[in-house]
Amino acid sequence: MEVQTLKYPAIRNYVAGHSVDNASTVTMDVFSPLNGQLISTLPLSNAAALDAAVQAAKAAYPAWAATPIKERVQIFYRYKTLLERDMTALADLVREENGKTYDEARAEVEKAIELTEFACSLPQLIQGEFLEVSKGVEARAERKPLGVVASIAPFNFPNMVPHWTIPNAIVLGNTMILKPSEQVPLSAIKIAELLKEAGLPDGVLNVVNGDREIVEAICDHSDIQAVSFVGSTKIAKTVYIRATSNLKRCVALGGAKNHLMVLPDAHPEMTASNVAASMSGCAGQRCMAGSTMVGVGAVDGIVAKIVEEARKIVAGQNLGSVISKEAKERIEQHITEAEAAGAKVLLDGRHAVVPGHEDGYYVGATVIDFVTPDMRIAQEEVFGPVLAIMRTNTLDEALAIENANPYGNAAAVFTSSGSSARYVMDHANAGMIGINIGVPVPREPFSFGGWGDSKFGACDITGKSSIEFWTQLKKTTTKWNPESRVNWMS
Ligand code: NAD
Numbered sequence: 001m002e003v004q005t006l007k008y009p010a011i012r013n014y015v016a017g018h019s020v021d022n023a024s025t026v027t028m029d030v031f032s033p034l035n036g037q038l039i040s041t042l043p044l045s046n047a048a049a050l051d052a053a054v055q056a057a058k059a060a061y062p063a064w065a066a067t068p069i070k071e072r073v074q075i076f077y078r079y080k081t082l083l084e085r086d087m088t089a090l091a092d093l094v095r096e097e098n099g100k101t102y103d104e105a106r107a108e109v110e111k112a113i114e115l116t117e118f119a120c121s122l123p124q125l126i127q128g129e130f131l132e133v134s135k136g137v138e139a140r141a142e143r144k145p146l147g148v149v150a151s152i153a154p155f156n157f158p159n160m161v162p163h164w165t166i167p168n169a170i171v172l173g174n175t176m177i178l179k180p181s182e183q184v185p186l187s188a189i190k191i192a193e194l195l196k197e198a199g200l201p202d203g204v205l206n207v208v209n210g211d212r213e214i215v216e217a218i219c220d221h222s223d224i225q226a227v228s229f230v231g232s233t234k235i236a237k238t239v240y241i242r243a244t245s246n247l248k249r250c251v252a253l254g255g256a257k258n259h260l261m262v263l264p265d266a267h268p269e270m271t272a273s274n275v276a277a278s279m280s281g282c283a284g285q286r287c288m289a290g291s292t293m294v295g296v297g298a299v300d301g302i303v304a305k306i307v308e309e310a311r312k313i314v315a316g317q318n319l320g321s322v323i324s325k326e327a328k329e330r331i332e333q334h335i336t337e338a339e340a341a342g343a344k345v346l347l348d349g350r351h352a353v354v355p356g357h358e359d360g361y362y363v364g365a366t367v368i369d370f371v372t373p374d375m376r377i378a379q380e381e382v383f384g385p386v387l388a389i390m391r392t393n394t395l396d397e398a399l400a401i402e403n404a405n406p407y408g409n410a411a412a413v414f415t416s417s418g419s420s421a422r423y424v425m426d427h428a429n430a431g432m433i434g435i436n437i438g439v440p441v442p443r444e445p446f447s448f449g450g451w452g453d454s455k456f457g458a459c460d461i462t463g464k465s466s467i468e469f470w471t472q473l474k475k476t477t478t479k480w481n482p483e484s485r486v487n488w489m490s
Contacts, residue, residue, distance in 0.1 A: 007096075011042035011185045013049055013209055014192045016056035017202025022049050028182055028211075033099035033321040036359030042185045045210035047217040050177070053206040054223050057148040057175040060203030065145050065173040069123045072171050079167075079198035080116045083109060090190065094159050097184040099321035099361065104282050105159075112163035115462065118444035119167030125445075126172070126467055133477070136484030143471040145173030146225040146249070150218045152239065154231040155323050156285045156383075158184035162191055164448065164462050165228050166205060172470045174226075175204045179218060181231075182211045183323055219243040226469065228461055229253065232381075233407070233453045240456040251457035251469055253287070255381040256409035256450065259402040260290040260438060261424060263395065264297045266414035270436065272305035274414070278438025279387040280313045280365045283320045285327075287454070288410050288432070288439045291382055292371075293389045294398040303389060307346050307367050310387070315362040316354030322384055328361045331384030335366055338377040338388065344369045349385060373401050381407075395420060403429045408451030410440055431455065 011030070012019045022043035030040040043049070064072070083090065087109055094105035128142040151165040162178055169176055180188035188207050195205055208214055215235075218224060219242035226249035229239045233254030243250035260275055278290030295303060313319045322328050332350045339345050349364025363384050371378050371388040378388055378401075392398045402411050412434030413424040421435045431450040434440030442448055447463030449455050459469035 006038065006040050008040040008186055011040055011189060011209055013043065013045060013053065014189055014207040015053045016060075016206070017196055019189075020052070022209075024049060030097065030183070030185060031324075032096050033323050033361045034096065035357045036325070036361065039096065040186065042182060042209045044182070045208050045214045047213070049210075050208050050214055050217045050221060053177050053208045054148055054221055056203040056206055057177060058223055060201055061147055061175045064175055064201060064204050067173075069126070069171065069173070072173065073120045073123060075195070075199045076116055076120050076167055076171060079195055079200075080113055080120070082194045082198055083113050083116065086194065090159060090187065093186050093190060095320075097186045098155065098158055099323060100282055101318060101320045104320060108157055108160045111160045114444055115160070115163040116167045118463065119171040121445070122168065122171050122467070125464065126471070136479055136481040138478045139475065140478070141473050141475045143172070143467065144474045146470065146472060147174065148177065148224050149174045149226040149470065150177040150179065150224050150228070152179045152215055152218065152227065152229045152231070153181055153188070155181040155183040156282065156287075158187035159191070161230050162188055164230070166191070166195075168462070168466045169470045170200070170204060172467065174470055176206070177218065177224065178205065178207045179214055180207065180209065182209065185209050215239060216242065219248070220246055222246075224248060226250070228469070230461070236456055249457075249469065251449075251455070251459055251461055253449065253455050253461060254453055255407060256287040256289070256454050257292060257379070257381055257405045257407045258288060258290050258410040258412070258430070259398070259405070260293045261395065261398045261402065261411070261413045262293055262295050262299050262302055263413065263415040263417070263420055264299055265416045265420075266299075266302060267416060267436070268302050268305050271302055271414040272309045274436070274438035275306050275387065276309035276313060276365070278412075280310065280319060280385040281439065283322050283363070284385040285322060285383050286439075287450075288441055289383075290410075290412060290438045291386065291388065292378060293387055294401055295389055295391050296395050296398050297393060303346075303369060306387070310347050310365040310367050313365040313385070315349070315352040315364045316357060316360070319362075319365060319385060321361045322363055323361065325361055327383065328363055331363050331382055331386060334377045334380070334382045334384070335368065335386060338368050338371060338375055341375050343371045343375065343377070343388070373404070379405070395423065399424065399427050403427070406453040409454035410434065410450065412438055412440060
């Protein structure tokens, strides 16, 4: 029998600083969406494999938590230089497993560096509080880590999303289990290896591969104190319910349907290039994608320019692939259904073929006009390079459409009117708002997180808000002077 050599060796779990065999013999194939080729395999871990990782994280916790934060961040300063050193290799890995263009993959690693920089600033942000609360009696509040925590990631940002959680949670003194998406398991192992090279003690970060079984085991494991999740709304809900019913902290980010409201007074060229980039960047596979535009009033000229811009986005050149054959079929089905329901396809990306990559999973940039709010394409997350345009007469009608959608990740308005922009800031029902910005990701130190069905849980996942999530407050009241009297609170 012919033995096929894979481009990447079979993925193994990473526990206590070492690559380890999995207790489970069940494996899954990993394909590159760029060309449909089998590139590796990964283990579908079971609860026993998770437990081994949790025990390693638990063993590493006391020493790590006792290490002063100013020492903990030194490892992340070194790690940042390693990300910079290995930028090209890391971007290549993202490109290969996820299908992004090289520039998009590189931008993802650059964002990982920014997230690491923020974590390095945490000693400056988490000083405690202190007050003499009565004569000779002092109270102080300090932020302490939680213990072993877990981070569950989606396929669409194999490098960036793990960095939403790893640097902050670990700098704040926790030890972690990372569960990458089974569709993109390559980057996570490389991240763990680089952190070890930077000096992270064994067991502080562990990587366990798998799918549903391992996610459920994370929610149920009694030694895991907190769970962060990023993925689709359906799974985010089940993870949030399961983790919190096991009395863990949980923040679970879900899917999105982001509305870009375009007013007639918007700058035509700037709007067209921003809208086209927002819907098609990362092949539309990002939770911040502006997948839905609401044109208010006379915007035909701007729509024509958007189509012009979208034509310049070419699959295999400046447009990457989508993640799988199933994703390609699902996206194309959305386009076909919208057309059958009466929408007008102005630019059709169905059946895109990239010469030399005929087996890759590509969908071309697509613009569909005269979509109505009742169509499936206006309601569901398409997660492909597709812009669905709806039309209204007034901004209030546009906001009513935006407000009615159950998600609440992002919304944006394109206008040259300050008062219209302010009106959208006040009335859009989303956690992240863009004014003439198609992808309004709040960069560090601001925190990332949506509303509604786009996020379950109290804190945001990055930035200052995440400090609350990854720590608990210890309050100490102190008296050293015996002459200080016992008062009503003592
Ligand atoms: P997904 O929900 O299919 O998978 C996410 C994680 O859940 C993966 O690690 C996967 O192994 C696990 N999982 C899958 N099925 C499961 C099940 N039945 N039970 C328990 N765990 C399960 O999401 P995806 O397809 O990998 O990622 C795309 C989705 O993620 C989109 O909806 C996108 O909007 C969303 N996303 C949201 C944000 C955000 O910030 N809100 C960011 C990135 C991605």
